[in-house]
Amino acid sequence: MADAAQRLTTLAEELLSTPLPVRIRAWDGSEAGPPGAPVLVIRDRKALRRLLWKPGELGLARAWVAGELDIEGDLYEALGVLAGLIWERDDEAKGSVHPLRDPALRAAARELLKLGGPLPPPPAPAEELRRHTGPLHTKRRDKESISHHYDVGNDFYALVLGPSMVYSCAYFPDESATLEDAQRDKLDLIARKLELGPGQRLLDVGCGWGSMAIHAARQYGVQVTGVTLSTEQAAYARKRIAEEGLTDRIEIRVQDYRDVCDGPYDAISSIGMAEHVGSVQYAEYAADLYALLKPGGRLLNHQIARRPVGDEGAYQVDEFIDRYVFPDGELAPVGRTVELLEEAGFEVRDLESIREHYALTLRHWVARLEKNWDAARRMVTPGRARVWRLYMAASALSFERNKIGVNQVLAVRPESSGTSGMPLRARVWSERSA
Incomplete structure (x- = not known):
């Protein structure tokens, strides 16, 4: 596999209906995306399995903490252009549709599965605090x-x-x-x-x-x-x-x-x-x-x-x-x-x-x-x-x-x-x- 970056870029742009504002460098050494843009580095394809298991912010966070995702270039610029695609979406859309319930997302999930390998994902990073149970603020x-x-x-x-x-x-x-x-x-x-x-x-x-x-x-x-x-x-x-x-x-x-x-x-x-x-x-x-x-x-x-x-x-x-x-x-x-x-x-x-x-x-x-x-x-x-x-x-x-x-x-x-x-x-x- 030597074209992971291009496949991921194409997939992202199809789902977002907009050009991807960052360049991707994948674990196989391939790169795709606009020259001169901040680089989203996917060091390990396990990051994709995390996204399949937890689409949205939590999957991205786990991959970041684990070191499977990184950013080269200006961190603020990268976060600024990614914010509109990830963190600043409408609450109604954010994480509301699971890949298995939407035809386009099902196709994207299949492509990610090919690129990332079979589920389940790796364990959550040790720095993550498991959700508490019981009443808040005891x-x-x-x-x-x-x-x-x-x-x-x-x-x-x-x-x-x-x-x-x-x-x-x-x-x-x-x-x-x-x-x-x-x-x-x-x-x-x-x-x-x-x-x-x-x-x-x-x-x-x-x-x-x-x-x-x-x-x-x-x-x-x-x-x-x-x-x-x-x-x-x-x-x-x-x-x-x-x-x-x-x-x-x-x-x-x-x-x-x-x-x-x-x-x-x-x-x-x-x-x-x-x-x-x-x-x-x-x-x-x-x-x-x-x-x-x-x-x-x-x-x-x-x-x-x-x-x-x-x-x-x-x-x-x-x-x-x-x-x-x-x-x-x-x-x-x-x-x-x-x-x-x-x-x-x-x-x-x-x-x-x-x-x-x-x-x-x-x-x-x-x-x-x-x-x-x-x-x-x-x-x-x-x-x-x-x-x-x-x-x-x-x-x-x-x-x-x-x-x-x-x-x-x-x-x-x-x-x-x-x-x-x-x-x-x-x-x-x-x-x-x-």
Whole structure:
């Protein structure tokens, strides 16, 4: 077989009714497709068997993680041209027709079977998390999901995130700024929005590797309690805090936010954590944080949002993200988040969209991963490194194309009199204090 690439190109163009925007290089050394286009490399024909067994995103994801599929050339360009053919199709069409139920697809399946060899496909890559059973967002299930994503090695995260160890959207003054400066500015922006000051108590929900806690204690003199479900994050954060000489100001707990009961706090920060809460649990999340705040206290909720599409009760799970990246994670439209916070008793006082900043942040992370690719593969597994590279690059494009966004919602628990404690002129935090 020395014409696999041409056969696959012809087959794809017949099914898509459009020229294929990438070049294909097959396992037999053959190539076909437009010269100069990004190259989709099919290293092993087992990738085709995966697609036969799981048409659509999950089959492609398994082949990518296993190293059977690769891209040569600009990863962002390749993902951009492929997105319209794979990830951005209408939900009604996406994965809705199995090859055995459609004549054209049956013919395509027969051709793929000739090229890929007999079923069944190879086992799923070891990096894939098997689907959970039972109710969503129990404390045990959430801990397992968090561990899958965050307990993959602090050295790996340090390689990708850099010295700041902040795993959320940075805040860039301009595109030339360094990632470190932008992450520092993000932490400081949150501290100013919360109006932190000496003697206050801050609860940092989903505290990660302790960066917000350290910044708040060191720069603003507050007492901080940080909670995380990741044992590796907690160990790393405690070590950093000890090195900074801040053990008297910061406590890090391996604890579910639902088990925190030592309020009231003057302020709460939740930075990139609420995406893990889930729609079935979000009302309780909002109520719990409200109860932990003193009257007049502020909440800063920093959260990724999806665009509202169709029935808001029918969230469409991204199979690649659910199996390989953020198990049980859910994105809600920002309007729904605001609604649930206000139903819990909060008064929402400010909302800032910073999605362009997340695209820049992700491109920095991808660049760091690619620069240190061999080391990253040794720190985790080759498959895990491939997962992170794909999901971060694809996410950067999603933010750039306004498919998803990220917002900082500032809310206050009003005094019984209705007083908010907010200044008459909002956004006094827009300028750094001296």
